[in-house]
Amino acid sequence: MAEAYQGKQKIADIEARRKASAGFTLELPDVTTPEMRTEPLVKNPAEKEGLKALIASTPFRIGVGRDGPRPKLRTVFQMRADHAATQDSLNHILTPETIKKMGLIDLGETETQGVLETYLRRPDLGRKLSAEAKAAVKEKCKKNPTVQIIVSNGLSGFAIERYAGDVLKAMTDGLKAANIDVGTPIYVNRGRVGLLNEVGELLNAEVSVILIGERPGLIISDALSFYGGYKQRWEPLTTDANRDNICMISKQGKDPLEAAAEAVGLIKDYLKYKTSGVALAEAKRAA
Numbered sequence: 001m002a003e004a005y006q007g008k009q010k011i012a013d014i015e016a017r018r019k020a021s022a023g024f025t026l027e028l029p030d031v032t033t034p035e036m037r038t039e040p041l042v043k044n045p046a047e048k049e050g051l052k053a054l055i056a057s058t059p060f061r062i063g064v065g066r067d068g069p070r071p072k073l074r075t076v077f078q079m080r081a082d083h084a085a086t087q088d089s090l091n092h093i094l095t096p097e098t099i100k101k102m103g104l105i106d107l108g109e110t111e112t113q114g115v116l117e118t119y120l121r122r123p124d125l126g127r128k129l130s131a132e133a134k135a136a137v138k139e140k141c142k143k144n145p146t147v148q149i150i151v152s153n154g155l156s157g158f159a160i161e162r163y164a165g166d167v168l169k170a171m172t173d174g175l176k177a178a179n180i181d182v183g184t185p186i187y188v189n190r191g192r193v194g195l196l197n198e199v200g201e202l203l204n205a206e207v208s209v210i211l212i213g214e215r216p217g218l219i220i221s222d223a224l225s226f227y228g229g230y231k232q233r234w235e236p237l238t239t240d241a242n243r244d245n246i247c248m249i250s251k252q253g254k255d256p257l258e259a260a261a262e263a264v265g266l267i268k269d270y271l272k273y274k275t276s277g278v279a280l281a282e283a284k285r286a287a
Contacts, residue, residue, distance in 0.1 A: 032082075038052070040052055041063065041064045041065040059252060060219065061075060082219070083218060085216070086217065089155075089157060089159070092158055093189065101165070102164065103185060104186060105186045106187050107129065107136045107140075107186050109188070110128060110190050110192070111125040111129070113130065114190055123192055129195070134202065144204045145182065145203060145205050146205075146271070147205070147209065148203055148205035149168065149183070149211070150211070151164055151211045152187065152210060152211075153191075154190070154192070157213060158222035159212075159213035159214060159222045159249075160211070162251075163224045163249055167256045167263070170256070170260030171260045171263050175264060180267065180268075183205060193240075193243070196228075196232035196238070196243070197232050197238055198234070201235070207228065207230055207267055208229060209229075210228070211224060211226055223249060224250065225247045225248075227245050228276065229276040230270040230271075230274060230275050242276055242279070243277050244276055244280070246262055
């Protein structure tokens with residue numbers, strides 16, 4: 001039987017190397033800072049200051065240069081970081097405390113039952129409330145409201161957490177100042193825009209609106225959208241043609257308070273012309 005190999009390293013030598021390696025660090029810069037994002041990476045640009053000004057004028061990736069046929073590592077790392085932000089926003093679920101702080105009644109789930117994979121693969125299930133949520137609507141919400149407001153994380157939980165509260169308050173204040181009746185604001189997890197039909201029909205709302213998280217992108221991962229319409233119902237069916245949208249509500253897009261003012265203006269038009277969407281645009285042109 002062969003003799004087992006006996007290591008010749010001394011324990012003292014191993015411990016010494018471990019101690020020495022403990023002081024080794026690798027300092028990597030944060031590539032997501034504004035300075036890193038706006039530094040021109042093109043080698044020897046003809047107009048360096050002009051390129052800097054162009055980069056500063058847009059969040060899009062321009063002036064980043066290449067290493068041979070490939071993007072530079074900084075650009076790759078920035079895109080990886082931005083993609084990670086989209087995934088964080090997509091997976092973000094609001095806490096009960098956050099929902100309560102915004103003054104919303106938490107109805108719970110749509111028919112997706114909160115499962116992200118189901119939500120992504122079956123958009124139709126995100127347009128319908130679960131049986132429990134339907135019961136909660138009937139029990140807790142004001143019937144026959146002039147305006148019913150729904151909030152849902154949709155595809156971006158960060159959008160709701162960062163901007164929905166400000167938009168909701170400004171909208172509510174604006175509507176009340178105009179003596180427009182506002183129903184019980186509600187929150188639904190993993191909703192789709194079609195919830196306007198479901199809730200509008202259940203509560204017999206004259207106007208239904210939803211604040212919902214948009215699909216996150218590599219430039220803006222926390223954008224909020226407003227969708228609204230007049231008498232949103234399953235029967236007769238209202239579609240996107242019967243709705244209006246204010247999108248890209250974010251620090252990098254449309255200002256939340258500006259969006260709220262625009263939404264209040266739209267709701268006033270719904271009540272004045274008794275229609276919304278394409279028909280509203282046609283009615284306003286004919287007026």
